[in-house]
Amino acid sequence: MTRQVYLSGQFVAEEEATISIFDSAVQLGYTVTDSTRTFAHEPFKAEEHVRRLYQSMKVARIDPGMDAEQMLRVTLDVLETNLPTYTEAEDCWIVHNVSRGRSIPGPDPTVQTSPATIMIYTQPMDLRGWARFYEEGCHAVTAMSRIIPSQSLDARIKNRSRLSYTLAEMEVKLVDPDAQGVILDIDGNVAENKGGNIFLVSSGSLKTPTTSNCLDGVSRATVIELASQLGIPVHETDLQPYDLYTADELFFTSTPYCIMPATKFNGLQVGDGAVGATTKRLLSAWSELVGVDIVKQALDQLP
Numbered sequence: 001m002t003r004q005v006y007l008s009g010q011f012v013a014e015e016e017a018t019i020s021i022f023d024s025a026v027q028l029g030y031t032v033t034d035s036t037r038t039f040a041h042e043p044f045k046a047e048e049h050v051r052r053l054y055q056s057m058k059v060a061r062i063d064p065g066m067d068a069e070q071m072l073r074v075t076l077d078v079l080e081t082n083l084p085t086y087t088e089a090e091d092c093w094i095v096h097n098v099s100r101g102r103s104i105p106g107p108d109p110t111v112q113t114s115p116a117t118i119m120i121y122t123q124p125m126d127l128r129g130w131a132r133f134y135e136e137g138c139h140a141v142t143a144m145s146r147i148i149p150s151q152s153l154d155a156r157i158k159n160r161s162r163l164s165y166t167l168a169e170m171e172v173k174l175v176d177p178d179a180q181g182v183i184l185d186i187d188g189n190v191a192e193n194k195g196g197n198i199f200l201v202s203s204g205s206l207k208t209p210t211t212s213n214c215l216d217g218v219s220r221a222t223v224i225e226l227a228s229q230l231g232i233p234v235h236e237t238d239l240q241p242y243d244l245y246t247a248d249e250l251f252f253t254s255t256p257y258c259i260m261p262a263t264k265f266n267g268l269q270v271g272d273g274a275v276g277a278t279t280k281r282l283l284s285a286w287s288e289l290v291g292v293d294i295v296k297q298a299l300d301q302l303p
């Protein structure tokens with residue numbers, strides 16, 4: 001069975017899901033996006049992802065032509081249609097990309113001149129690139145490029161204009177293939193990773209940047225909820241590279257891997273150089289919440 005994609009009102013086979021070269025996604029990089037994942041084939045926080053998608057669309061002035069409830073229903077239909085293509089042990093992404101439809105060159109961009117292009121698809125959750133970092137930790141490295149200031153493009157609008165994030169990640173990976181980028185803002189504060197948020201542990205508390213310079217990550221929110229249940233204080237605050245160098249533990253959060261520990265920052269060991277106890281506690285609590293051993297699932301994908 002071929003995976004099916006929802007494309008602006010129709011289900012089509014994945015390889016036939018194409019859009020126009022005149023779409024604003026192509027012409028202007030004008031697409032908002034969201035990505036949910038499943039655990040044991042159940043979507044995790046799909047409502048939150050759809051809510052964030054609608055917030056992104058509102059600020060980006062995209063009218064999708066359907067309300068959030070309909071979008072959620074279609075999303076669950078896409079998942080249900082495609083679940084038979086996944087084995088029991090496999091989970092998947094559920095991705096939304098919504099562009100402003102056909103782009104007509106002209107002096108006035110305020111009017112959406114065609115229906116939005118709505119793309120919803122699933123893809124296998126390939127965790128191999130992150131799996132070994134659960135045990136070894138990755139190397140967090142600051143990129144040379146800075147995050148686009150929120151005064152220009154609010155980082156909370158989850159969008160597909162990924163050039164700056166992708167270049168920043170390349171910069172660190174060309175220095176160390178195991179690196180995961182830490183992107184700073186123009187004032188030198190820690191912002192985020194190209195696809196994740198950043199937390200540190202210091203003297204038993206969690207610290208993470210405020211959303212003034214980073215995406216309001218669903219995984220970030222999940223860590224904050226889990227920490228509150230575990231009695232771990234959380235501070236949302238400005239952080240500088242100094243705070244990461246001197247932290248006891250450091251980790252990234254994102255939908256696919258949930259929590260990815262970092263045991264080195266710019267070449268210096270973080271804490272004692274091993275994945276820390278608080279990071280492990282949070283990972284266990286998350287696994288318990290979703291009924292899937294997150295670390296085992298990733299390690300099982302390795303040859």
Ligand SMILES: Cc1ncc(COP(=O)(O)O)c(C=O)c1O
Nearest residue numbers: 195196197215217218219254255
């Ligand atoms: C730039 C950026 N920051 C953070 C995140 C993490 O967000 P979430 O936890 O909702 O996946 C993402 C996710 O793709 C992202 O693209």
